[in-house]
Structures are given as structure tokens and as C-alpha cells.
Amino acid sequence: MENIGHGGKEIIERVLPKDAAIKRVAELKAAKVKELDVRLQMATEIIDIAYGFFSPLEGFMTKADVESVCNNMLLADGKTVWSIPIVFDISEEELQKSGIKQYDEVLLTYTGNPFAIFDITDIYTLDKKEVAMKVYGTTEDKHPGVKRTYQYQDKFLGGKITLLNPPKINEPFTRFWLTPKQMRERFKEKGWEMIINHQTRNVPHTGHEWLMKGAYLGAYGSMMVDKPRGGVLVNAMIGSKRPGDYIDEAIILCQEAQGKHGYFREDIFLTTCTLWDIRYAGPKEAIFHAALRTNLGCTHHMFGRDHAGVGTYYDPYDAHRIFDRLPKGSLNIIPIFNLDWWFCPVCDEVTYMGLCGHKDKKASFSGTLIRSIIQDGVKPPRRIFRPEVFDMIMECAEKYGFGDAFVTEDYLKRRNPVFTIEPLK
Numbered sequence: 001m002e003n004i005g006h007g008g009k010e011i012i013e014r015v016l017p018k019d020a021a022i023k024r025v026a027e028l029k030a031a032k033v034k035e036l037d038v039r040l041q042m043a044t045e046i047i048d049i050a051y052g053f054f055s056p057l058e059g060f061m062t063k064a065d066v067e068s069v070c071n072n073m074l075l076a077d078g079k080t081v082w083s084i085p086i087v088f089d090i091s092e093e094e095l096q097k098s099g100i101k102q103y104d105e106v107l108l109t110y111t112g113n114p115f116a117i118f119d120i121t122d123i124y125t126l127d128k129k130e131v132a133m134k135v136y137g138t139t140e141d142k143h144p145g146v147k148r149t150y151q152y153q154d155k156f157l158g159g160k161i162t163l164l165n166p167p168k169i170n171e172p173f174t175r176f177w178l179t180p181k182q183m184r185e186r187f188k189e190k191g192w193e194m195i196i197n198h199q200t201r202n203v204p205h206t207g208h209e210w211l212m213k214g215a216y217l218g219a220y221g222s223m224m225v226d227k228p229r230g231g232v233l234v235n236a237m238i239g240s241k242r243p244g245d246y247i248d249e250a251i252i253l254c255q256e257a258q259g260k261h262g263y264f265r266e267d268i269f270l271t272t273c274t275l276w277d278i279r280y281a282g283p284k285e286a287i288f289h290a291a292l293r294t295n296l297g298c299t300h301h302m303f304g305r306d307h308a309g310v311g312t313y314y315d316p317y318d319a320h321r322i323f324d325r326l327p328k329g330s331l332n333i334i335p336i337f338n339l340d341w342w343f344c345p346v347c348d349e350v351t352y353m354g355l356c357g358h359k360d361k362k363a364s365f366s367g368t369l370i371r372s373i374i375q376d377g378v379k380p381p382r383r384i385f386r387p388e389v390f391d392m393i394m395e396c397a398e399k400y401g402f403g404d405a406f407v408t409e410d411y412l413k414r415r416n417p418v419f420t421i422e423p424l425k
């Protein structure tokens with residue numbers, strides 16, 4: 001029962017062992033099945049599907065699933081909560097050229113190497129504007145999730161995925177990428193029964209540190225002294241980037257530094273990453289994160305201010321309120337809702353919206369402030385950044401960011417890919 005994931009179902013793992021995969025590819029080639037080379041966006045989700053990050057999904061959604069997700073926030077089974085469509089797009093032209101038909105078995109390749117088998121059960125179109133409105137609450141293409149939706153080609157393929165060729169995760173991410181089953185094994189080794197997930201796309205300042213500490217204290221309030229069996233899992237989302245985001249390498253290594261330097265005891269702290277292109281869907285994305293982290297084996301999930309939001313599309317606490325609208329028992333993870341953490345010069349400490357009575361004196365950890373501190377490169381007070389974390393930001397900027405801790409066009413062009421698919425042999 002220990003590998004039960006989202007929707008109360010056993011974690012999906014659809015990955016052929018190497019020998020079987022080599023044999024299968026030879027058979028597919030001999031049978032001259034149709035082949036399609038996929039782009040990074042699709043490759044990322046193929047990996048996620050195959051290892052069960054998206055359990056109970058076994059493949060790309062059919063039209064019935066997408067419609068049900070948009071209209072009812074449920075899969076087509078009518079009972080599993082799901083908030084974001086997971087779709088495989090193809091242009092009309094490519095579809096014609098490839099001759100792909102319903103019930104075809106297609107060999108997917110990535111960067112030319114055999115990658116996965118796609119059992120096509122549905123070929124369909126979508127009203128992208130309607131999908132955008134229902135998932136993101138807006139049709140404006142300034143919203144990056146909406147923009148992504150509009151950029152999809154005009155046809156969609158639904159059906160199961162089987163991975164033939166596992167990704168090679170490149171440095172410095174290798175030790176941080178764990179599949180849901182590996183993640184659960186790691187928790188078992190650590191003796192953790194209570195796992196509190198922190199979703200991040202940031203390098204941690206002390207506001208983030210206290211957000212995690214607050215959630216830990218909250219979740220641990222009911223634990224007896226001799227049973228400190230659990231910890232905080234930082235699960236960084238590594239995926240498509242926009243200029244101005246933190247570079248992935250800095251996110252993961254700076255999060256890890258908090259444990260390495262004792263701001264969290266190492267036995268209660270673990271940093272990992274998962275491949276996912278954030279959609280900035282705010283409340284809908286929060287629900288998706290809850291499902292994903294259930295699959296990783298987490299028992300609790302933190303949701304902070306403006307969780308996975310962008311611009312002013314969502315109220316800062318919409319991502320909390322949406323949980324109230326879910327039927328009881330539809331999620332197997334306990335949400336921990338965080339309000340704002342700030343620095344208060346009167347309290348002389350990092351404190352919390354629900355505690356500090358000097359709201360008019362507070363110094364917020366605003367993105368602009370943090371960004372200017374990093375761009376200045378002058379070590380800030382330790383109440384804003386832990387010195388070891390700040391040193392690591394600077395080190396990552398030099399080593400991975402071509403001199404910048406934030407994503408630039410140059411970084412997007414020249415960075416080392418997070419994963420590669422090697423020839424299968």
C-alpha cells in the first residue's frame with residue numbers, strides 16, 4: 001500500500017527495462033512504425049508521465065479528459081481531481097505527412113534517439129481560447145500559461161506512453177532528480193513518515209526559510225518528543241524559463257545550502273527537483289502541485305502567498321481558497337496555508353503576518369528588493385540572506401549563469417541541458 005499516489009491509485013511506472021527496450025525498438029523499426037521527434041516541452045512531460053509524477057495519468061489526455069478537467073476539475077473518470085490539461089500537440093501538416101491514425105503505435109524520438117512508445121487512442125482539436133479561460137481564468141496572451149496554450153499546434157494526440165530510454169540527468173541536477181518511487185525509498189531510509197513539501201522556483205531568502213520553519217512547526221505540533229519522524233522536502237520545479245527568473249542551478253544548490261550549513265538539521269531536510277514547466281495557473285496550479293506531491297509521497301504541502309501566480313491575475317490567497325471548494329477526501333495531502341513572512345525592525349526579527357503587530361513598520365521581502373541585493377553582489381545582512389546561501393548565488397552566477405544569477409537570453413541559448421536522451425544501446 002505504500003506506493004499509493006494521487007486518486008488513491010498505485011503509482012504508475014511505465015518504463016521498459018533496457019534489454020526489453022532495445023528489443024522493442026528493433027521490432028518497431030522492422031515493422032516500420034511511424035516515428036515522431038518531440039520537442040523539449042513534450043519530452044519533459046513524457047518523462048513525468050512514465051515515472052508516475054502525473055499518476056494516475058498513464059499518457060497524454062484524450063479530449064474527454066481535457067474537457068472534464070476544464071469543466072469540472074476532474075479527469076474523465078468523474079472522480080479524480082485534476083486541474084491542468086496534459087496534452088500532446090501536432091500540426092495538421094505533420095499529422096498528414098506522418099499518416100498517423102487512431103490506434104497507431106508510434107515511436108517517439110528525442111534529439112533523434114529512441115525515447116518512448118505512444119499508443120494513440122484519440123486525435124482531436126480543442127478550442128484553445130475556451131481552455132485558457134477555464135484553466136487560467138483569462139484569455140490574455142500576456143499570461144504565460146495562456147501564451148503556451150495558444151502556441152500549441154492545432155491537433156492533439158491522446159494515449160498511453162511507455163518510456164524506452166531513461167533520461168540522463170546532467171550536472172548539477174543528477175543527485176537531486178528522484179522518481180516518485182525513488183523519492184519514497186529515500187523517505188523510508190530517512191525514517192520519515194511526515195513529509196512537508198515546499199514548492200519553489202526561488203533561491204531562499206530568510207523569508208522562505210521561515211516559511212518552511214513555520215510549516216514544520218505547525219505540522220509537528222502534534223508529534224511526541226521521541227517521534228521526530230519527518231522533515232521538509234524542498235522540491236524545485238525545473239523547466240522552461242523566462243528571462244529574469246532565477247537560473248535553475250542557483251535554485252537547487254542554494255536550497256541545498258540551507259541544510260548543508262545547518263539552518264535546517266540535515267536529518268530533517270532534503271532538496272530535490274522535478275521537471276515541470278510552470279504554467280503560473282495560481283489556484284489551479286496549486287491543486288496540480290498537491291496531486292504531484294502526493295505522488296512523491298508527501299503528506300503535507302505548503303501554499304504561500306500568491307502560490308504559482310503571475311502578475312495580478314489572481315488574488316494572493318486564491319490558491320488557498322480553492323481547496324475549500326474541493327469535495328472532502330479528494331486529496332490525500334494536507335495543505336498548510338502560509339501568510340506573509342516579513343522582517344520587522346521593532347520585533348527585530350523575521351516574523352509573520354499573523355503574529356507581528358507592527359504592520360506599518362514591516363520590511364517585506366519584495367522581489368524588487370531581493371533582486372537589487374543580488375544584482376549589487378554586496379553581501380546583505382544575514383537576516384535577509386544567509387551568508388552561505390548568498391555566496392552560493394554568486395558562485396552559481398559565475399559557474400552556470402554567464403555572470404548572472406537571473407536568466408538571460410544568453411543563458412537560454414548556452415546553458416547545459418538539464419537532461420539528455422542518449423543513443424539506446
Ligand SMILES: [Zn+2]
Pocket residue numbers: 344345346347348351356357358359
Ligand atoms: Zn513587529
